[in-house]
Amino acid sequence: MTNQAKLKVYQEVLTQIREFIEVNELQDGDRLPSERELSEQLNAARSSVREALRAIELLGLIETKHGEGTFLRTYRPYHSVELLSTFVLREVRTKEELLDVKFMLEKQCLEQVNIEEVADAFQWRSVKPEERHTAFFLPMFEAINNQLLLKIWHLVEGFSNTQLVAIQEKTYYEQLYSYIHNDERDQAIKLHASSY
């Protein structure tokens, strides 16, 4: 027996849409054929075509405008990450696990970030104490220029925030910043670790 030969219609449709995009070299913002056209050209019911389209819409790959059509869209991985997280975090409720991952991400950030590229580096100074942490790290993650990483951290941050996080003094972040600025990464990481 062939192992997997029987793909569902909506999956075939997806493949063909993918090919259509390829062949016609569609760019972001370009319009796809209407649901009815696709339905006819691909020999599939409109409802099946819709199942395919809704799936990749949810992912953020396309955008549908009522009365206008379906358009290709610049894919941003963080859309799907958000969606996935609500399911992935389903059973990962352990505060410990969340904090571990969050710590790990921040550590990685401290290692990688180019401090020169951090905008609003001192935004956190003028912010409420409980928001300092986010205000400090957010621009740093943005400077890393990896939206996926940023989104993951943001989500973990959001979930763990509801738990009590130790609030650090301004001096803590000042020290952290200064370490990185002088490229004393290991010192920064050590300090960061001591706060968890």
Place this chain on the structure above:
Amino acid sequence: MTNQAKLKVYQEVLTQIREFIEVNELQDGDRLPSERELSEQLNAARSSVREALRAIELLGLIETKHGEGTFLRTYRPYHSVELLSTFVLREVRTKEELLDVKFMLEKQCLEQVNIEEVADAFQWRSVKPEERHTAFFLPMFEAINNQLLLKIWHLVEGFSNTQLVAIQEKTYYEQLYSYIHNDERDQAIKLHASSY
């Protein structure tokens, strides 16, 4: 005017399915109500329910068995991920981000893992070359004992796997293992980094 109040039906359905899972504390493998039941209970047409289900099926969050029902699914990186990735990885940017995050996670794993706790440490020896990487890292991530971290890596792994990943020789993983075993973490990390 409210900015975005008008969610589509399938999106509402999605939310409610999520709540259903939450409230009833469904675990992986558990069965969801049938499409017809959901349709009735949520006051939505069956086709709308299907749009929602197909979307999260494509994501790999549920599994449908013809004649049986719809089941919550332990994430497995085969199936539709390949299809999905052909869409998602259209842009070079996305590939880079995925690989960066994957690299980062693995690096962290190499730093943290207690090699004594790794079960099936040499499973990867007897596996197809293209599966070596996963077979090597999976037990290590499991040994870290952080469900969240594991799931994140698994997802990223699944996507990036479908694209060209450099296949390493057995000696590469042997070396990696031996470094960690002798607690020469920095050597392991350096080796790992050289492969990306």
Place this chain on the structure above:
DNA sequence: TTTCGTTAGTGGTCCGACCATTATTCGGAC
């Protein structure tokens, strides 16, 4: 030329029908 209804095309939603597959049920053969 401008304005404003009309109209055609599009996505959004619903309904009902039928098929394919699976698990269950039940009755007869042993």
Place this chain on the structure above:
DNA sequence: GTCCGAATAATGGTCGGACCACTAACGAAA
């Protein structure tokens, strides 16, 4: 009583059509 196989019921898979809501383009009137 046990076992087996044929109905049966429940489920997902697919189709086609109907109608609504929204948008843009067109064309006639001012």
